[in-house]
Amino acid sequence: xxxxxxxxxxxxxxxxxxxxxxxxxxxxxxxxxxxxxxxxxxxxxxxxxxxxxxxxxxxxxxxxxxxxxxxxxxxxxxxxxxxxxxxxxxxxxxxxxxxxxxxxxxxxxxxxxxxxxxxxxxxxxxxxxxxxxxxxxxxxxxxxxxxxxxxxxxxxxxxxxxxxxxxxxxxxxxxxxxxxxxxxxxxxxxxxxxxxxxxxxxxxxxxxxxxxxxxxxxxxxxxxxxxxxxxxxxxxxxxxxxxxxxxxxxxxxxxxxxxxxxxxxxxxxxxxxxxxxxxxxxxxxxxxxxxxxxxxxxxxxxxxxxxxxxxxxxxxxxxxxxxxxxxxxxxxxxxxxxxxxxxxxx
Numbered sequence: 001x002x003x004x005x006x007x008x009x010x011x012x013x014x015x016x017x018x019x020x021x022x023x024x025x026x027x028x029x030x031x032x033x034x035x036x037x038x039x040x041x042x043x044x045x046x047x048x049x050x051x052x053x054x055x056x057x058x059x060x061x062x063x064x065x066x067x068x069x070x071x072x073x074x075x076x077x078x079x080x081x082x083x084x085x086x087x088x089x090x091x092x093x094x095x096x097x098x099x100x101x102x103x104x105x106x107x108x109x110x111x112x113x114x115x116x117x118x119x120x121x122x123x124x125x126x127x128x129x130x131x132x133x134x135x136x137x138x139x140x141x142x143x144x145x146x147x148x149x150x151x152x153x154x155x156x157x158x159x160x161x162x163x164x165x166x167x168x169x170x171x172x173x174x175x176x177x178x179x180x181x182x183x184x185x186x187x188x189x190x191x192x193x194x195x196x197x198x199x200x201x202x203x204x205x206x207x208x209x210x211x212x213x214x215x216x217x218x219x220x221x222x223x224x225x226x227x228x229x230x231x232x233x234x235x236x237x238x239x240x241x242x243x244x245x246x247x248x249x250x251x252x253x254x255x256x257x258x259x260x261x262x263x264x265x266x267x268x269x270x271x272x273x274x275x276x277x278x279x280x281x282x283x284x285x286x287x288x289x290x291x292x293x294x295x296x297x298x299x300x301x302x303x304x305x306x307x308x309x310x311x312x313x314x315x316x317x318x319x320x321x322x323x324x325x326x327x328x329x330x331x332x333x334x335x336x337x338x339x340x341x342x343x344x345x346x
Contacts, residue, residue, distance in 0.1 A: 001025065005346045006131035007320055008058040012050040015324045018346070021060060021127050023135050031079050031138050032071035033087065038129035039064030039155040039313070040339040042185060042246055043269070045327050047117050051271040055117050062129025062341075063089040063115040066144060066154040076138045084144040086303070088157035089293050091115050091126060091140050103295040105140075130323065132346055142300045145307035152312025155185065155338040156303060158293065159313060163190035163242065164302040165294035166265045167197060170240045174198040179234075179241045180219075181254065183210045185330075186244035186267060188314055188337040191217045193302075194242070196309040202238070204230070204254075213336065217314070231256065236284075244268045251288065252280040263287040313338045319345035 001022040008019045026032050044061035046052050065087040069079050079085060093100050094110025105112055113120050116128030127134075144153045163186055172178045178199040180190040187203070194201045195218025202221040203214040211222040223230045234257050241254060246268040255264055263286070281288055294302065306312060314337040318326055326339040 002133070004132040006060045006127065007323055007346060008060045008127075008130070009048040010058050012048070012055065012057065016048070016130070016327075018320070019058070021131060023127075023133055024122070024124075026071050026073050026135055028073040028075040029138050030073045030135050031069055031076060031085070031141050033065070033067040033085060033134050033136065033141070034070045035065055035067040035129055035131060035134055035343045037066045037151045037154040037317075038062040038341045038343055039158065039315075040323070040326055040330065040341065041155075041158050042330055043158070045330060046246070046269070046271065048327075052269070056119075056125050059117055060127035060130050061116055062131070063087070064154045064157045064159070064340075065115070065129035065134060066150040066157070067134075070133075072138070078138045079141055079143070084146070084150060085141050086144050086153060086157045087115060087129070087134065087136050087141055088161060088299055089115055090296070091136050092121060103297045105295045106293045130320070130341060130343070130346070132343060140296060142296065142303060145303060147307040147310070148303065148312050151317055151340050152315055153303070154340050155189070155313035155315065156306055157299065159186050159189045159338060160193070160306060161294040161299045161302050162186055162267050162291070163244070164193050164305065165298055166242060166267060166291035167194055167199075167240075168298075169291065170263050170265060172197050172199040172240055176200070176239045177202070177237060177259075179204050179238045179257065180244065181225075181241055181249075182244040182268065183214055183337075184244060184333065185313075185335070185338045188213070188217055190242050190244060191219050192311050193305075195219070196305070196311070202234075204241075210336070238262055240265065242267065246270055248272050248274055251276050255280040255286055255288065258284065258286050260284045261286070263289055266290045267292075313340075315340045317342050321345070
Protein backbone atom coordinates (compact mmCIF):
# COMPACT_ATOMS: atom_id res chain seq x y z
CA UNK A 1 0.00 0.00 0.00
CA UNK A 2 1.09 3.57 -0.70
CA UNK A 3 0.17 6.47 1.57
CA UNK A 4 -0.91 9.66 -0.20
CA UNK A 5 -2.30 13.01 0.94
CA UNK A 6 -5.96 13.72 0.25
CA UNK A 7 -8.95 15.82 1.26
CA UNK A 8 -11.74 13.79 2.83
CA UNK A 9 -15.19 14.22 4.33
CA UNK A 10 -14.97 12.50 7.77
CA UNK A 11 -18.74 12.23 8.26
CA UNK A 12 -21.95 13.25 6.50
CA UNK A 13 -22.26 17.03 6.10
CA UNK A 14 -18.89 17.63 7.79
CA UNK A 15 -16.32 19.97 6.19
CA UNK A 16 -13.55 18.39 4.16
CA UNK A 17 -10.18 18.16 5.86
CA UNK A 18 -6.67 17.20 4.86
CA UNK A 19 -5.72 13.62 5.68
CA UNK A 20 -3.88 10.63 4.27
CA UNK A 21 -5.28 7.54 2.56
CA UNK A 22 -3.89 4.23 1.35
CA UNK A 23 -3.71 3.37 -2.33
CA UNK A 24 -3.19 -0.23 -3.41
CA UNK A 25 0.09 -1.28 -4.97
CA UNK A 26 0.17 -1.24 -8.76
CA UNK A 27 -1.10 -4.59 -10.01
CA UNK A 28 -0.44 -6.32 -13.33
CA UNK A 29 -3.08 -4.32 -15.22
CA UNK A 30 -3.04 -1.16 -13.12
CA UNK A 31 -1.94 2.38 -13.87
CA UNK A 32 -0.60 4.76 -11.22
CA UNK A 33 -1.59 8.35 -11.97
CA UNK A 34 -0.08 11.47 -10.47
CA UNK A 35 -3.23 13.59 -10.25
CA UNK A 36 -2.74 17.15 -11.48
CA UNK A 37 -6.31 18.47 -11.45
CA UNK A 38 -9.66 17.30 -10.05
CA UNK A 39 -12.98 18.91 -10.89
CA UNK A 40 -15.66 19.59 -8.29
CA UNK A 41 -18.98 18.13 -9.44
CA UNK A 42 -22.34 18.91 -7.79
CA UNK A 43 -22.68 15.16 -7.26
CA UNK A 44 -19.64 15.33 -4.96
CA UNK A 45 -21.71 17.59 -2.70
CA UNK A 46 -24.82 15.39 -2.93
CA UNK A 47 -22.81 12.37 -1.80
CA UNK A 48 -20.71 14.15 0.83
CA UNK A 49 -23.95 15.34 2.44
CA UNK A 50 -25.85 12.07 1.91
CA UNK A 51 -28.39 13.78 -0.29
CA UNK A 52 -28.76 10.63 -2.39
CA UNK A 53 -28.84 8.21 0.54
CA UNK A 54 -26.44 6.51 2.90
CA UNK A 55 -22.78 6.99 1.98
CA UNK A 56 -19.37 5.60 2.97
CA UNK A 57 -17.15 7.68 5.27
CA UNK A 58 -14.50 8.88 5.39
CA UNK A 59 -15.09 9.90 1.76
CA UNK A 60 -12.58 11.31 -0.70
CA UNK A 61 -14.75 12.77 -3.48
CA UNK A 62 -13.71 13.50 -7.04
CA UNK A 63 -14.49 11.77 -10.32
CA UNK A 64 -13.13 14.36 -12.74
CA UNK A 65 -9.47 13.38 -12.64
CA UNK A 66 -6.69 14.50 -14.99
CA UNK A 67 -3.06 13.59 -14.53
CA UNK A 68 0.11 11.89 -15.73
CA UNK A 69 0.91 8.17 -15.67
CA UNK A 70 3.88 7.53 -13.37
CA UNK A 71 3.89 3.72 -13.24
CA UNK A 72 2.24 0.84 -15.08
CA UNK A 73 1.78 -2.83 -14.30
CA UNK A 74 3.60 -5.52 -16.25
CA UNK A 75 0.50 -6.43 -18.28
CA UNK A 76 -0.59 -2.91 -19.21
CA UNK A 77 -0.81 -2.26 -22.96
CA UNK A 78 -3.10 0.80 -23.22
CA UNK A 79 -0.96 3.36 -21.40
CA UNK A 80 2.64 4.12 -20.62
CA UNK A 81 4.61 6.28 -18.23
CA UNK A 82 4.29 9.95 -19.16
CA UNK A 83 0.87 9.66 -20.81
CA UNK A 84 -1.71 12.37 -20.17
CA UNK A 85 -4.79 10.54 -18.88
CA UNK A 86 -8.12 10.92 -17.17
CA UNK A 87 -10.45 8.96 -14.91
CA UNK A 88 -14.17 9.60 -14.70
CA UNK A 89 -16.99 8.22 -12.59
CA UNK A 90 -16.15 4.51 -12.88
CA UNK A 91 -13.09 2.46 -11.98
CA UNK A 92 -14.46 -1.03 -12.63
CA UNK A 93 -17.49 -3.05 -13.70
CA UNK A 94 -18.49 -6.71 -14.02
CA UNK A 95 -17.30 -6.74 -17.68
CA UNK A 96 -19.59 -9.67 -18.41
CA UNK A 97 -23.15 -8.34 -18.60
CA UNK A 98 -24.89 -7.20 -21.76
CA UNK A 99 -24.26 -3.52 -20.97
CA UNK A 100 -20.55 -4.00 -20.33
CA UNK A 101 -20.10 -6.00 -23.51
CA UNK A 102 -21.85 -3.18 -25.39
CA UNK A 103 -19.41 -0.62 -23.97
CA UNK A 104 -22.07 0.83 -21.66
CA UNK A 105 -20.31 0.12 -18.37
CA UNK A 106 -22.30 2.86 -16.64
CA UNK A 107 -25.38 0.61 -16.88
CA UNK A 108 -23.57 -2.52 -15.67
CA UNK A 109 -26.12 -4.92 -14.20
CA UNK A 110 -23.45 -6.94 -12.44
CA UNK A 111 -22.46 -3.93 -10.36
CA UNK A 112 -20.03 -1.24 -11.47
CA UNK A 113 -17.56 0.35 -9.08
CA UNK A 114 -17.67 4.12 -8.60
CA UNK A 115 -14.49 6.13 -8.38
CA UNK A 116 -15.44 6.99 -4.81
CA UNK A 117 -18.18 6.16 -2.30
CA UNK A 118 -18.19 2.60 -3.60
CA UNK A 119 -16.76 -0.80 -2.70
CA UNK A 120 -14.16 -2.28 -5.03
CA UNK A 121 -13.84 -5.91 -5.97
CA UNK A 122 -11.21 -6.22 -3.24
CA UNK A 123 -13.86 -5.34 -0.67
CA UNK A 124 -12.27 -1.99 0.16
CA UNK A 125 -13.84 1.48 -0.20
CA UNK A 126 -12.84 3.51 -3.24
CA UNK A 127 -11.40 7.00 -2.84
CA UNK A 128 -11.62 9.68 -5.50
CA UNK A 129 -9.58 12.42 -7.05
CA UNK A 130 -9.15 14.96 -4.26
CA UNK A 131 -5.78 13.34 -3.70
CA UNK A 132 -2.17 13.24 -4.91
CA UNK A 133 -2.33 9.89 -6.69
CA UNK A 134 -4.73 7.15 -7.75
CA UNK A 135 -4.35 3.55 -8.95
CA UNK A 136 -6.84 2.45 -11.62
CA UNK A 137 -7.27 -0.55 -13.90
CA UNK A 138 -6.02 0.42 -17.37
CA UNK A 139 -9.42 -0.35 -18.93
CA UNK A 140 -11.00 2.53 -17.00
CA UNK A 141 -8.35 5.11 -17.86
CA UNK A 142 -8.78 7.33 -20.93
CA UNK A 143 -6.28 9.34 -22.96
CA UNK A 144 -6.43 13.14 -22.82
CA UNK A 145 -5.55 14.58 -26.25
CA UNK A 146 -2.59 16.94 -26.43
CA UNK A 147 -4.89 19.71 -27.69
CA UNK A 148 -6.60 19.87 -24.28
CA UNK A 149 -4.82 21.26 -21.24
CA UNK A 150 -5.28 19.07 -18.20
CA UNK A 151 -7.12 21.68 -16.15
CA UNK A 152 -9.92 22.28 -18.69
CA UNK A 153 -10.03 18.57 -19.53
CA UNK A 154 -10.71 17.40 -15.97
CA UNK A 155 -14.42 18.39 -15.88
CA UNK A 156 -14.98 16.65 -19.20
CA UNK A 157 -14.63 13.33 -17.36
CA UNK A 158 -18.08 13.89 -15.84
CA UNK A 159 -19.69 17.13 -17.06
CA UNK A 160 -18.52 16.52 -20.61
CA UNK A 161 -19.56 12.90 -20.99
CA UNK A 162 -22.78 13.37 -19.02
CA UNK A 163 -24.01 15.84 -21.65
CA UNK A 164 -22.30 14.36 -24.72
CA UNK A 165 -23.83 10.89 -24.29
CA UNK A 166 -27.53 11.90 -24.36
CA UNK A 167 -26.97 14.51 -27.07
CA UNK A 168 -25.49 11.81 -29.27
CA UNK A 169 -28.06 9.17 -28.30
CA UNK A 170 -31.01 11.46 -29.08
CA UNK A 171 -29.39 12.59 -32.34
CA UNK A 172 -28.72 16.25 -31.62
CA UNK A 173 -27.35 17.74 -34.80
CA UNK A 174 -28.20 19.77 -37.91
CA UNK A 175 -31.91 20.40 -38.25
CA UNK A 176 -32.62 19.64 -34.58
CA UNK A 177 -33.76 22.20 -32.01
CA UNK A 178 -32.16 21.47 -28.65
CA UNK A 179 -32.80 23.25 -25.36
CA UNK A 180 -30.34 23.04 -22.48
CA UNK A 181 -32.10 23.55 -19.16
CA UNK A 182 -29.74 25.08 -16.62
CA UNK A 183 -26.56 27.04 -17.31
CA UNK A 184 -24.16 25.58 -14.79
CA UNK A 185 -21.33 23.06 -14.70
CA UNK A 186 -23.22 20.53 -16.81
CA UNK A 187 -25.31 23.00 -18.77
CA UNK A 188 -22.44 25.05 -20.13
CA UNK A 189 -20.88 21.88 -21.53
CA UNK A 190 -24.25 20.87 -23.00
CA UNK A 191 -24.37 24.19 -24.86
CA UNK A 192 -20.85 23.80 -26.23
CA UNK A 193 -21.35 20.21 -27.33
CA UNK A 194 -24.83 20.68 -28.84
CA UNK A 195 -23.53 23.66 -30.80
CA UNK A 196 -20.50 21.70 -32.04
CA UNK A 197 -22.83 18.88 -33.12
CA UNK A 198 -24.66 21.38 -35.33
CA UNK A 199 -27.95 21.73 -33.46
CA UNK A 200 -29.88 24.97 -32.98
CA UNK A 201 -29.33 25.58 -29.28
CA UNK A 202 -31.52 27.40 -26.78
CA UNK A 203 -30.64 27.93 -23.12
CA UNK A 204 -33.48 27.85 -20.60
CA UNK A 205 -32.26 29.41 -17.36
CA UNK A 206 -33.97 30.93 -14.33
CA UNK A 207 -32.81 34.40 -15.31
CA UNK A 208 -30.97 36.21 -18.09
CA UNK A 209 -27.97 36.79 -15.83
CA UNK A 210 -25.72 34.48 -17.85
CA UNK A 211 -27.17 35.30 -21.28
CA UNK A 212 -23.97 36.83 -22.65
CA UNK A 213 -22.00 33.75 -21.58
CA UNK A 214 -24.53 31.40 -23.10
CA UNK A 215 -24.47 33.13 -26.47
CA UNK A 216 -20.68 33.24 -26.40
CA UNK A 217 -20.50 29.49 -25.73
CA UNK A 218 -22.69 28.70 -28.73
CA UNK A 219 -26.35 29.19 -27.83
CA UNK A 220 -28.55 30.67 -30.54
CA UNK A 221 -31.28 31.77 -28.11
CA UNK A 222 -31.58 32.36 -24.36
CA UNK A 223 -34.79 32.53 -22.30
CA UNK A 224 -35.62 33.02 -18.63
CA UNK A 225 -37.85 30.31 -17.16
CA UNK A 226 -38.95 32.72 -14.43
CA UNK A 227 -40.87 34.58 -17.16
CA UNK A 228 -44.26 32.92 -17.78
CA UNK A 229 -44.23 34.27 -21.33
CA UNK A 230 -41.33 31.91 -22.11
CA UNK A 231 -43.62 28.90 -21.82
CA UNK A 232 -46.20 30.51 -24.09
CA UNK A 233 -43.71 31.59 -26.73
CA UNK A 234 -41.82 28.27 -26.86
CA UNK A 235 -44.68 25.78 -26.67
CA UNK A 236 -44.05 22.84 -28.99
CA UNK A 237 -40.62 24.15 -30.07
CA UNK A 238 -38.00 21.53 -29.25
CA UNK A 239 -36.94 18.10 -30.45
CA UNK A 240 -34.87 17.59 -27.32
CA UNK A 241 -34.60 19.24 -23.92
CA UNK A 242 -31.55 18.31 -21.85
CA UNK A 243 -32.23 19.03 -18.18
CA UNK A 244 -29.07 19.53 -16.14
CA UNK A 245 -30.91 20.84 -13.07
CA UNK A 246 -30.56 19.12 -9.69
CA UNK A 247 -33.66 20.74 -8.19
CA UNK A 248 -37.32 19.64 -8.55
CA UNK A 249 -39.01 21.06 -11.66
CA UNK A 250 -42.50 21.46 -13.06
CA UNK A 251 -41.95 18.73 -15.63
CA UNK A 252 -45.37 19.24 -17.14
CA UNK A 253 -44.46 22.80 -18.07
CA UNK A 254 -41.22 21.75 -19.72
CA UNK A 255 -42.80 18.80 -21.53
CA UNK A 256 -45.18 21.31 -23.13
CA UNK A 257 -42.18 22.85 -24.88
CA UNK A 258 -41.50 19.66 -26.84
CA UNK A 259 -42.62 18.89 -30.34
CA UNK A 260 -44.53 15.69 -31.02
CA UNK A 261 -42.15 12.76 -30.36
CA UNK A 262 -39.77 15.08 -28.52
CA UNK A 263 -37.74 13.96 -25.51
CA UNK A 264 -37.00 15.58 -22.15
CA UNK A 265 -33.82 13.91 -20.90
CA UNK A 266 -32.63 14.32 -17.32
CA UNK A 267 -28.98 14.25 -16.37
CA UNK A 268 -29.49 16.27 -13.19
CA UNK A 269 -30.65 14.18 -10.24
CA UNK A 270 -32.80 16.02 -7.66
CA UNK A 271 -32.73 14.62 -4.15
CA UNK A 272 -36.53 14.82 -3.87
CA UNK A 273 -39.12 12.77 -5.82
CA UNK A 274 -41.14 14.55 -8.47
CA UNK A 275 -44.86 14.64 -9.28
CA UNK A 276 -46.02 14.28 -12.88
CA UNK A 277 -49.38 14.20 -14.63
CA UNK A 278 -48.87 11.51 -17.27
CA UNK A 279 -51.04 13.38 -19.76
CA UNK A 280 -48.00 15.64 -20.13
CA UNK A 281 -46.26 12.67 -21.76
CA UNK A 282 -49.22 11.04 -23.48
CA UNK A 283 -50.22 14.21 -25.28
CA UNK A 284 -47.76 14.37 -28.15
CA UNK A 285 -46.17 10.91 -27.73
CA UNK A 286 -43.38 12.52 -25.75
CA UNK A 287 -40.57 10.87 -23.84
CA UNK A 288 -39.39 11.62 -20.32
CA UNK A 289 -36.02 9.93 -20.03
CA UNK A 290 -32.75 9.85 -18.15
CA UNK A 291 -29.11 9.35 -19.02
CA UNK A 292 -26.12 8.53 -16.81
CA UNK A 293 -22.56 9.53 -17.80
CA UNK A 294 -21.24 7.30 -20.62
CA UNK A 295 -19.16 4.21 -21.22
CA UNK A 296 -15.37 4.24 -21.39
CA UNK A 297 -15.19 4.13 -25.19
CA UNK A 298 -17.72 6.94 -25.50
CA UNK A 299 -15.81 8.99 -22.94
CA UNK A 300 -12.72 8.71 -25.13
CA UNK A 301 -14.84 9.66 -28.16
CA UNK A 302 -16.08 12.73 -26.28
CA UNK A 303 -12.56 13.84 -25.35
CA UNK A 304 -11.42 13.48 -28.95
CA UNK A 305 -14.51 15.42 -30.11
CA UNK A 306 -13.82 18.30 -27.72
CA UNK A 307 -10.16 18.40 -28.75
CA UNK A 308 -11.13 18.41 -32.43
CA UNK A 309 -13.48 21.34 -31.86
CA UNK A 310 -11.02 23.21 -29.68
CA UNK A 311 -12.79 23.46 -26.33
CA UNK A 312 -12.73 22.19 -22.78
CA UNK A 313 -14.67 23.32 -19.72
CA UNK A 314 -14.89 26.91 -18.45
CA UNK A 315 -13.09 26.70 -15.13
CA UNK A 316 -11.92 28.46 -11.99
CA UNK A 317 -8.81 26.81 -10.56
CA UNK A 318 -8.62 26.71 -6.76
CA UNK A 319 -6.22 25.42 -4.13
CA UNK A 320 -7.21 22.49 -1.95
CA UNK A 321 -7.79 24.68 1.10
CA UNK A 322 -10.61 26.40 -0.81
CA UNK A 323 -12.69 23.25 -1.36
CA UNK A 324 -15.18 23.89 1.45
CA UNK A 325 -15.71 27.46 0.26
CA UNK A 326 -16.14 26.15 -3.30
CA UNK A 327 -18.87 23.74 -2.16
CA UNK A 328 -20.87 26.64 -0.75
CA UNK A 329 -20.34 28.66 -3.90
CA UNK A 330 -21.56 25.77 -6.07
CA UNK A 331 -24.76 25.64 -4.00
CA UNK A 332 -25.14 29.39 -4.52
CA UNK A 333 -24.53 29.07 -8.30
CA UNK A 334 -21.48 31.27 -7.82
CA UNK A 335 -19.08 29.64 -10.29
CA UNK A 336 -18.54 30.01 -14.01
CA UNK A 337 -18.63 27.19 -14.59
CA UNK A 338 -16.58 24.47 -12.91
CA UNK A 339 -14.20 24.56 -9.97
CA UNK A 340 -11.01 22.60 -10.57
CA UNK A 341 -8.65 21.76 -7.73
CA UNK A 342 -4.92 22.15 -8.34
CA UNK A 343 -3.97 18.93 -6.55
CA UNK A 344 -0.35 19.99 -6.12
CA UNK A 345 -1.73 22.13 -3.27
CA UNK A 346 -3.04 19.11 -1.33
